[in-house]
Amino acid sequence: MNTQFLSYNKQLHHLNLYAKGEWTLDTVPEIEVILKDVPCDKKIVWDFSGVSDFDSAGILLFVEYYKRFQEKVDVLLEGYSKNQKEMYNLLKKNKQESITPVKKGILENLGKNTLEVYKDIIDFITFLGHLFVAIFQVTLNPKNIRFKEMVYHIQQSGFNALIIIGLTAFLVGMVIAYQGSVQLAKFGADIFIVDTVAISITRELGPMITAIVIAGRSGSAYTAELGAMKITEEIAAMRTMGFDPYYFLVIPRVYALMIALPLLIFFADIVGIFGGMVAAKMQLGISFIQFTDRLYEVLEVKHYILGMIKGPMFAFLIASIGCFRGFQVSNNTESIGLHTTASVVNSIFLVIAFDALFSVIFTEMDL
Amino acid sequence: MNRVIEIKEIVTRFGTRTIHDGVNLHINENEIYGILGESGSGKSVLMKEMIMLLEPSAGEIHVLGKSLKGISFKDAQSLRCDWGVLFQFGALFSSLTVAENIEVQLKEYTNISPMMRGNLVRSKLALVGLDPHVGALYPSELSGGMVKRAALARALAMEPKLLFLDEPTSGLDPIGARNFDALIVELRNLLGITVVMITHDLDSIFSIVDRMAVLADKHVVAEGSIENVLQSQHPFVEEFFMNEYTKERFKDKIKDV
Numbered sequence: 001m002n003t004q005f006l007s008y009n010k011q012l013h014h015l016n017l018y019a020k021g022e023w024t025l026d027t028v029p030e031i032e033v034i035l036k037d038v039p040c041d042k043k044i045v046w047d048f049s050g051v052s053d054f055d056s057a058g059i060l061l062f063v064e065y066y067k068r069f070q071e072k073v074d075v076l077l078e079g080y081s082k083n084q085k086e087m088y089n090l091l092k093k094n095k096q097e098s099i100t101p102v103k104k105g106i107l108e109n110l111g112k113n114t115l116e117v118y119k120d121i122i123d124f125i126t127f128l129g130h131l132f133v134a135i136f137q138v139t140l141n142p143k144n145i146r147f148k149e150m151v152y153h154i155q156q157s158g159f160n161a162l163i164i165i166g167l168t169a170f171l172v173g174m175v176i177a178y179q180g181s182v183q184l185a186k187f188g189a190d191i192f193i194v195d196t197v198a199i200s201i202t203r204e205l206g207p208m209i210t211a212i213v214i215a216g217r218s219g220s221a222y223t224a225e226l227g228a229m230k231i232t233e234e235i236a237a238m239r240t241m242g243f244d245p246y247y248f249l250v251i252p253r254v255y256a257l258m259i260a261l262p263l264l265i266f267f268a269d270i271v272g273i274f275g276g277m278v279a280a281k282m283q284l285g286i287s288f289i290q291f292t293d294r295l296y297e298v299l300e301v302k303h304y305i306l307g308m309i310k311g312p313m314f315a316f317l318i319a320s321i322g323c324f325r326g327f328q329v330s331n332n333t334e335s336i337g338l339h340t341t342a343s344v345v346n347s348i349f350l351v352i353a354f355d356a357l358f359s360v361i362f363t364e365m366d367l
Numbered sequence: 368m369n370r371v372i373e374i375k376e377i378v379t380r381f382g383t384r385t386i387h388d389g390v391n392l393h394i395n396e397n398e399i400y401g402i403l404g405e406s407g408s409g410k411s412v413l414m415k416e417m418i419m420l421l422e423p424s425a426g427e428i429h430v431l432g433k434s435l436k437g438i439s440f441k442d443a444q445s446l447r448c449d450w451g452v453l454f455q456f457g458a459l460f461s462s463l464t465v466a467e468n469i470e471v472q473l474k475e476y477t478n479i480s481p482m483m484r485g486n487l488v489r490s491k492l493a494l495v496g497l498d499p500h501v502g503a504l505y506p507s508e509l510s511g512g513m514v515k516r517a518a519l520a521r522a523l524a525m526e527p528k529l530l531f532l533d534e535p536t537s538g539l540d541p542i543g544a545r546n547f548d549a550l551i552v553e554l555r556n557l558l559g560i561t562v563v564m565i566t567h568d569l570d571s572i573f574s575i576v577d578r579m580a581v582l583a584d585k586h587v588v589a590e591g592s593i594e595n596v597l598q599s600q601h602p603f604v605e606e607f608f609m610n611e612y613t614k615e616r617f618k619d620k621i622k623d624v
Contacts, residue, residue, distance in 0.1 A: 228461075229461075232458055232461065233454045233456065233458035234458050234460055234461065236420055236454065236458065237452065237454055237458035237459075238460075240419070240420065240450070240531075241447060241452075241472050242443075242447035242448060242472075242475075242476070243471075243475070
């Protein structure tokens, strides 16, 4: 037994307990081990004259064990200093009921989350209502469009995204051509790789890849920007100055993305097909000239147009969700992160869901 | 005396929580009016209701002779050009320079020439005690005190009749705070504007505030000049004004009562 801080010896009618040395935060764990083993079957005489240093942790340890010993036997305290007594009196008051963290049941959480989703949907519909009113007013009065902001956002979300969109589209085109060529080569139908790449890129993959990249890139940026403005009260300041945030913040972003996204899709189509061309040449030995000749034959304009039509629709979804989530940010920094995540997740999901919807509609219309 | 703001029987509820339960007060022309109260007593909410950021659940607010309930878009816009608001942390637009922040409303609502706009911006900067070169800086490059001054310059841009200040001296050093107080008094005297301010600052309360309302327990528990308020028996008023520190610090002013 370590007797550096505490030792005891048994007498006939009582137990002598000697507290010694430092009773501080550093030594408390060691002391507690010894205290646990103190036999309490007889009266205890607890002597503190040997304690050289103490802090509130040391005193609280004493308070705790003093109480425990008292429950079983008589305890007599000796040799404590005035300071120790004062600190004891101070800390004794704090001994109330333990701090219990508020625990929520699974059902309560489930109910809360469900209600929140429901509330989010209602709020989003309200947001869309405001947005449509603002768009209507702006259409009646086009000089209210903030062209400067719009151009800025076209540059930010459109032009500056060209490299990443190009890279992604090129890789996707290549992957499709590679995977397709393995299968098509089995049938000796090598040249059909052009059909596969061209139609899948223009109709589906070009728009979807672009929209997903933009949702991650610009949708999140919109949420974070508007959220930060909400926290710094810039949005409230705008309102008090008579600047409707829908005019000044939402519409320029929505319009900018609706203009930029179709252009990006056009770019992604070209780069994606080029990626397919490169892979076809490497894998199947189809020359660029053969590829483009075939491309003329099989790629009808309608495939390209059907892909482009989705652009403004996806852009509207991404921009409006980004702005909506930004407005939802409440007054703490954690909230920006949560809402930015929600914004990206929501817009990517909705982009894919709407893409599926378009796919079904177009097919049903025999397009 | 003309009443610039009149608030009648305001009730505010957020869900099941009641913030105000029948708040009444009025603010006269050309006075500096303080709104006091413990934290969570709804001072900021009340101010937000006056500047149309929030709508009360019940009751009526008249600002500059217009009722805010069911106000038309046009009236609301004209009101928004008649007042200036200084937010607690400035709320300067971070993407614009200080000068652009000050002139943003002028650009939007007036046909003033760019040259005159520049002059106006410089004069507002001088009025709040900022160097003209500050105009070229972005809000992130300013110190806390400068942000407040720049925000005040922006609030004054449209020559408002009414100025709302949310804790104007909080976060300023004591000397900066007293200078800001002096500035507010000067503006009131020079431009004849009415000032409504939320404040905890005892110095401001004892030196520049003409009349005040103390919010506690969802009501206005004391209203009027400092003498009137000090006569209130409400526990919050007693605690706020009659503690040892305040009594000692402002003994000559409290003794007068």
